[in-house]
Amino acid sequence: MDSRELLLESFGRLPGLVRQVLDGLDEEQLQHRPSGRGNSIAWLVWHLGRVEDAQVASASELEQVWTSEGFVSRFGLPLAEGDTGYGHSSSQVDTVRASGELLLEYCEAVHRQTTKVLEGLEGPDLDRVVDRRWDPPVTLGVRLVSILGDCLQHAGQAAYAKGLHDAGAGAGSA
Template structure:
């Protein structure tokens, strides 16, 4: 298996995880925050897409799907156009509201761009430095693994939050 094939295999698992998390949830479940102050499922899925979108686009010299395909206006969030959710306050987490269909549509568009980028890389591309703000500088390979790790972590958090909500519904909790 080539590096590109391995990365595609890993990234191709993400859309199914997003679909599984979003399946069967209404807007109230999407917005509910674990313990009243955890990140909502809507925020976690949005943030997963934003992180992958922003970082893949930056590393590849592409425009973000968020702006290129008009998702910024379709979501209509009271946030800066390039906001990815990093360092959000509780109020900003609450402000991320969207129907599950839009969350899924955005993530799937992001994934299509990521897959296209991955299809076009070779092993030597993975050594290209994409961020000199770190010591050592970050290569494309390291950035892609970092993006994948972030996405898996956030989708795991969303799945956990979904399970908490189901448990609350089963026991009559809030």
């Protein structure tokens, strides 16, 4: 397995994780914030998509799916167009409201763009510097691993939040 195949396999797991989390949840459940302060499932999935979208697009010099496919207007959030959720206050977390269908559609569209980027990679591409603000400068390979780690964490947080909801409803959790 080469680097490209490994990245395709790894990023390819995200849509299934998102689908699994969103399955069976209504909008009220998506908006529920554990302990009244935790991030909602809707926010976590939206943020996961925004992180992957913004960072893959930037590293690949592409337009974000958020704007190129009109998701910014479809979501209609009271946030700046480029907002990805980093540093959100509690009140900003509350503003991220969306149906499971829209969240999934966005994450799948982002995944399609990521897949195209990954399919076009060749070994030396991973050594290309994409961010000189760090010491050492960040390469595309390091950035992709960072994006994947962040997205997997948020998918796990969303699954945990769903498990809390299920346990509270008496359904038990695995």
